[in-house]
Amino acid sequence: MTTETKSGTHAVILPSADPGWLALRQEAILEPDLPIIDPHHHLWDAPRSPRYLAEELERDARAGHNVIGTIFTDCSEGYRTDGPENLRPVGETEFVTAIADRVAVGAYQPAGLCAGIIGYADLREGAGVRAVLEAHIAAGKGRFKGIRQSTAWDPNPEIRTTIRTPPEGLLRDPTLRAGFACLAPLGLTFDSWVYHHQLGDVADLAAAFPETTIILDHVGGPIGIGPYAGRRDEVFAQWKAGILEVARRPNVSVKLGGLAMRLGGFGFHERPVPPSSEDLAAAWRPYVETCIEAFGPDRAMFESNFPVDQLSCGYAVLWNGFKRLASGASDSEKAALFSRTAARVYGIEHVLN
Template identity: 55%
Template sequence: MTQTYEQTTHIHTNEDWLGKLTEEILEPDLPIIDPHHHLWDRLGPYFTDELLGDLTSGHNIRQSVFIQCRYGYRTDGPDEMKPVGETEFVVGVAEEAARKRPEIGACDGIVAHADLRLGEGVQPVLEAHAAAAKGRLRGIRHITASGGERFSGAVPNSPLRVMYDEDFRKGFARLQPNGLTFDGWLYHPQIPEFTDLARAFPETTMVLDHFGGPLGIGPYRGRGDEVFAEWKAAVTDLATCPNVYMKLGGLAMDVNGFDLHKEPLPPSSGECARLWRPYFETAIDLFGPDRCMFESNFPVDKGAVSYPVVWNTFKRIAAGASGDEKAKLFHDTAKSVYRL
């Protein structure tokens, strides 16, 4: 019988609470590409104005990449084509943002969703996304995060071992011929599955989102040292796959168990850096700046930390890096991977 230990949800944005702490922007001239954000109204509205408000809140954000989040789907037509509506919606936001702030390339890249379990039948969906994206399509994300029986409260909760599924892999095989990357959202016990997938498709550029989702709730709550050790062993193996890149961010989510949103005051960048530094430093050490990129994961992480503070956090963590290393971590790796 499946046991539900703890339900997880994304944290709703509380602007009044976030406003209780402000920080001076560190290194305000450092060029940044934000390679991971969403658009939706699930945690409070986050559309053109909210996105631009964050992108222009003090850091030198040059471009951004939208990552699928199951929003704006078509309401009719074949089920497999419904996610194309999200791409159409994002293009509308990108064009509106360009009219309002033409100096910022908001949503210059789009990572869309297509159900890779369609196998070779996913090709028409990829073509439809490409047509709808008007030159912005860069990759596909098929969420594979699954807690299994130990963590059935996971959100989302995909089928177990879907990355081994024969049809999924047939669909995955269509990405590289179409010039598309793959973004992976999963939880840390699944990283070995992602590694196996990377070895099966060495020519496909793959990006692991949010460090591979180290869990901190449900049966993993209070086991931070053990989770970190399991995660480190898994990503050490993954780092041997040269086609894999790591996104550094996403640790403010409820699922990670840091519970920053439950404090009387929002966290400072110093506090975030203290809590998260082991994950960042380990990933950068294993993958190198050439295969790492900082990400905001907004508005999901906005439930626990503001946009100026989250990028200050990254700058504190990277304080000892060289100028060339910082350029890669904040800008160049994302620009290369997503061909911006």
């Protein structure tokens, strides 16, 4: 389902959980002193549901876990409504920067919220996209770190998780790659959102641009719904092969999360009571452990993907699940997985101090 946003873009209305249902699961916070940088969350206002702005983010960040910083990731919010079409996404960076400025002067705490911003620019502009990237950088006041251009594509129309529906094989498009070449010279990263059967495209892109930092979102998008339902072992095998191929490229890191979306097919949102952190860890362990083994803790980072992943669980329970998944890691490995990898990859080391 889609609707018209205030910025004039069409937003996907994602299914959302009933707050009363989420409240049925309360847990004590595990390892409450462990510093966390949440490297992937969104912010949006009505008519999207649920509303998730600074107040909601601050509420979650202060729910008991030691969240010292976050990275905003693009979601087509706050676009400019006039001016050149290609510059309209800069409005999102302006929107988030205004929130981050309020955070920085103490309106909300902790001050590391929205310490980094990942926006959108259409790399299919080729070399001409540099002007858009420079406008984002100026608008971000030091917080703009890179872009995400979602290229998640599947032939089945039931499999849709993005506002824009990209063509097949977009990461191999020569014009997009001409725009992609503008990122590294400006010190910008690229967040890649693809489905599991597209991981070869990410590996190929990373090999072609070894100087560009690429972050693979949501453990590489294993699908468990639609035509993929009931084929978990088959999909896992294909996904794992793709993950191992991508991990061979040292310029790629991976975000460990996004598995609470409907896409994964775990069905937690359909239960009478929300899952426990033990439930989440048990279901997600094969994916998370495969990624950590392939990439290593220094190229892996846990992410909330809120409020999208709020469909299945609350913020506190989600991070408890991640801590259970990392329970066998050393202190230095936990530091990497929960904060230091994100701080280094996105250049926000200052929030660690």
